[in-house]
Amino acid sequence: MSVLVYIENWDGKLKKISFELASYAVKLGEEMSQPVVALSLGNVEESELKKLGAYGITKILSDANDAYATLDNRAIAKAVAVAAEKQGATLVLMANNNLGKAIAPRLAVRMKAGLGTAVLGLPISITPFVIKKSVFTGKSYGFLNIKSTNKVLTLSSNSFGLVEKNADATIESFNADLTAADFETVVENTNKITGKVLLQDAEIVVSGGRGMKGPENWAPLEEMAELLGAGLACSRPVSDEGWRSHSEHVGQTGKIIAPNLYFAFGISGAIQHLGGVSGSKVIVAVNKDPDAPIFEAADYGIVGDVFKVLPQLIEAIKEMKA
Amino acid sequence: MKILVLIGNVPDTTTKIKFNADKTAFDAAGVQWIINPWDELALTRALELKEQHTGKIESVAVANVGKVGTEATLRKALAVGANEAIRIDAEPVDDYTVASQLAMVAADYDIILAGTESADYNGSAVGGMLAELLDRKSVSAVSGIDIDGDKLKITREIDGGSQTLKMDAPIVFIVQKGIAKEPRIAGMRGIMEARKKPLHVVEGAAVEPLTHFDKFELPAPKAACIKIAEDQAGELIKRLREEAKVL
Numbered sequence: 001m002s003v004l005v006y007i008e009n010w011d012g013k014l015k016k017i018s019f020e021l022a023s024y025a026v027k028l029g030e031e032m033s034q035p036v037v038a039l040s041l042g043n044v045e046e047s048e049l050k051k052l053g054a055y056g057i058t059k060i061l062s063d064a065n066d067a068y069a070t071l072d073n074r075a076i077a078k079a080v081a082v083a084a085e086k087q088g089a090t091l092v093l094m095a096n097n098n099l100g101k102a103i104a105p106r107l108a109v110r111m112k113a114g115l116g117t118a119v120l121g122l123p124i125s126i127t128p129f130v131i132k133k134s135v136f137t138g139k140s141y142g143f144l145n146i147k148s149t150n151k152v153l154t155l156s157s158n159s160f161g162l163v164e165k166n167a168d169a170t171i172e173s174f175n176a177d178l179t180a181a182d183f184e185t186v187v188e189n190t191n192k193i194t195g196k197v198l199l200q201d202a203e204i205v206v207s208g209g210r211g212m213k214g215p216e217n218w219a220p221l222e223e224m225a226e227l228l229g230a231g232l233a234c235s236r237p238v239s240d241e242g243w244r245s246h247s248e249h250v251g252q253t254g255k256i257i258a259p260n261l262y263f264a265f266g267i268s269g270a271i272q273h274l275g276g277v278s279g280s281k282v283i284v285a286v287n288k289d290p291d292a293p294i295f296e297a298a299d300y301g302i303v304g305d306v307f308k309v310l311p312q313l314i315e316a317i318k319e320m321k322a
Numbered sequence: 323m324k325i326l327v328l329i330g331n332v333p334d335t336t337t338k339i340k341f342n343a344d345k346t347a348f349d350a351a352g353v354q355w356i357i358n359p360w361d362e363l364a365l366t367r368a369l370e371l372k373e374q375h376t377g378k379i380e381s382v383a384v385a386n387v388g389k390v391g392t393e394a395t396l397r398k399a400l401a402v403g404a405n406e407a408i409r410i411d412a413e414p415v416d417d418y419t420v421a422s423q424l425a426m427v428a429a430d431y432d433i434i435l436a437g438t439e440s441a442d443y444n445g446s447a448v449g450g451m452l453a454e455l456l457d458r459k460s461v462s463a464v465s466g467i468d469i470d471g472d473k474l475k476i477t478r479e480i481d482g483g484s485q486t487l488k489m490d491a492p493i494v495f496i497v498q499k500g501i502a503k504e505p506r507i508a509g510m511r512g513i514m515e516a517r518k519k520p521l522h523v524v525e526g527a528a529v530e531p532l533t534h535f536d537k538f539e540l541p542a543p544k545a546a547c548i549k550i551a552e553d554q555a556g557e558l559i560k561r562l563r564e565e566a567k568v569l
Contacts, residue, residue, distance in 0.1 A: 010482045071480060073450070073460045097481045101438075102462030102496070105417070105450030114532035115417060117446050130536060135443050136348075139339045141539045142443065148532040184459045185487055188475075192483040200481065204568070228569075239499070246465060246500035247479055252335050252441065253359045254499050261568040272335050278541065282566045284558065285547070295547045300561065304552030312555035320559055320569065 003029045003036045004089035006080050007052065007060075008099055009044045016201045017095040017155075019055050023163040024122070024155055025093050026056035032091070032126055037061060039083045039174070041076060042068035049171055056165035061087075061174035071099060072185040077106035079176035084111060086174075096154035097200050104154045113150035118256070120159045120279075137252045138275035156279075157200055158258050199248065202231030204261045205280075207250060209235040209273075211266020211287060211306055215243035220310040221265060227317050233257065235267045251276035265306045269294025286310075323491055325368045326431035328424060328448060329384045329399050329407075330358030330440040331392040341538045348442070348538070357395055359505070360437025362402075364495075366502035367467060368435055369403045375469045381405040383431065387414045387423045393521060400516035401508035407519070412526025419529040421451035427524055429456055432491035433474070438463065438498040443535070453494035461487065465500030 005025035007018045022038065029036035038052055038060045049060050061083055068076060080103065084092050092107060094100040096118045108115040116131045120141070124130045128145050131153065135142040199205065206225040208218065225232045232248055239249035250257050252272035258279030265286050267273060274297045277283065285298035286309045295301045302309055333339075333353045340349040357365070365384065372379040384399040385408040386392055396407040410423045428434055434456075436449030453460035465484070466477030476487040479498070508516070550558045563569040 008481070015481065071485075073462060074453070074458075077454065098463040098479055099481055101446045102450060102460070105421075105447040106454040106460070108418070108447070108532075109421070109451050109454035112532075115445070115447055115451075116533070118444060133444070135535075135538065136333075136337075136339045137335075137441055137444060140341075140541065142535045143537040143539070145534045145536045146532065147534060184489065185461065186489060187485050188488050189486045190480075190483060191485070198482060240504070246498075247484070249499055256444075261562065261566075275335075282562070282568045284562070295549075297544060298547045299545070299566065300550060300558060301547040302550050302552055302555070302558065309552060309555055312553070313559065316556040316559040319556070320563065 002034050002087050002089045003032065004084050004087055004092045005036060005038050006092065006094040006103070007038050007040050008095060009040065009042055012042070012044050012048065014044070014048055014051060015095070017097060017157050018052070019162055020157060020160055021093060021095055021155055022052045022055035022057045024160045026165065027122060027163065028093070031122070037087050037089065039080060041079055042066065046171055050169050053167045053169035054164055055162065056167045057169050058167050060169050060171045062171050063174045063176050065178065067178070067180065067183045070183050070185040070187055072183045073102045073106060074184070075178055075182040077103050077110060078182065079178060080107050081110040082176040083174060090149055091151045091153070093153050093155060096156050100154045104152050108152040111150040111152065112148065113152045114146035114148040115152045116144050116146055117154045118156045119153050120156050122160065134256070134279060138256060138278040156258060158203065158260065197225070197229055197231045199231040199233055199250070199255060199257060202259050204228045204230035205233050205257060205259045206230045206263045207233035207235065207267060208238060208265045209267030210237045212238070217307070218244070220314060224310065224314055224317065227314065227321065231259070235273050264294055264298070265310065267294055268292045269297055323378060323432035324380055324430065325371070325382045325433045325435065326428055327361060327365045327368050327382065327384045327404070328434065328436040329361050329365070329386040329396060330437065331355050331386060331388050331395040332358045332441040335359060335441055339540070345538050346536070355392070355395055357398055358437050358440050360439065360498060362505040363499070363502045364435040364437055364497045365399055365402060365404060366506045367497070369506060370502065371467065371469060378469055383408065385410065385424060385427055387412055387420045387526070389413060396521055397516050398508060400519045400521070401512040402506050403512060405519065407521045408524060409521065410524045410526050416531040416533045417445040417447035417451060418532045421448045421455055422529040423526050424448070424452050425455040426527060428452060434494045436494065436496050438496055449494055449496035456494070458492050458494050459489065460494040460496060461489065462496040464495045464497045467495060467501065
């Protein structure tokens, strides 16, 4: 038996969540007294893969087939299942991001495995195998008992953190034996977000709501995000109005995030919004309405005009950085 | 082509969540049930496609796994414009059992739409599991679907951007925000018509669940918010750095 951890790459670079996953897999392997094997699909340089060693990974299977770059859901699920079978893995771990959420359910069916998605931290117990996850969109927690022998988990980012260990990772080439016919996703065009921190990866998130009054007022939020290396987010009305892209919407029907620090500017804090951000370690709210529900969820708050507070905050951050 | 939209029956998103005394189950007393918000957007897009591509899309059906109490939610979907509804008569015990029940009726449909997750247990699993059970291709995090000649043109979000894809049915789409602008609301005429539309009840199969929620817990109440004066932004940054240690 072993633990298999699927390590994603994007354009040949390991994603940030990969290192948290590696740290988590190593710890879980220790708790379950099982060896840990990492799996990489797609063309990734050895030097890049070797970085996993710094988080305790000692064995990496690498299938360098370029076709994985199409992110074909069925093909990737098949490849992970083949690797799991060859390694005798009963537990497979992946990220709770767009790709992980696409692959994990398919893989779970293939392996006849119980699925735990958006897992928060280490399992509560190994026997029985119980994980903690957010349910009712951040409004409460559920303790999910995975009863089947095989298990598939997707890990919520920032819920475990990084644990550095000095290991040397050996890379074995692996072939899932997929053919061209297995890859049915035809990508016509890719629109890459470059130079920006991805919302799911961000440790700090700067978010704006209806109180920002219009898309033309986003410059200070962008400046602040840039200074802090933060991701940008928004509330539902902002994306519904088309002021910002849907990909930035956090809340019940948008993305669920759990950064270390969440800044809410001009966001009233409807229950649906709070559901999406309540996992944040620290919430800061700036709103002119002292009775806005966001202040009940916030750790720090400024009752005031966002357009007065933002420039001051930016100055204070610049001073701190100086 | 025929479209099937999977419909979850979930508590209204403004519901204050409560559990029973030993915290082993959701307390549904007094809860208003709605179509899962993402499924509602999926249904809206399916109906738009049918209207924009008459002749190519013959019909839009909806399906749900649940006991008789969930029929009100299916009727809402019919009132919004779905042609027919299927209720698989079984408790939706876990993602795997739900997907397995749906697999019994879904194979007849060329395009299957599922919302990215359900607003209750947030499993994000049924659409992908169903695709695997039917051995069909699937695309997740879909924020746009259109018909372009004899192909489907898809926009999906990836971790690091977005992509446009061209693919064919049979296919399963797991859709998210952006797929439709606003959910469609039923009018009086739709509500009247829905009463006459077919709602088929299919007997559920015995499927062994793989997971079970042992217990639930409400988040610990938050400490009171520390208020800082409007002109003291520097003080806020200092506290975030020294007190909260997050900067």
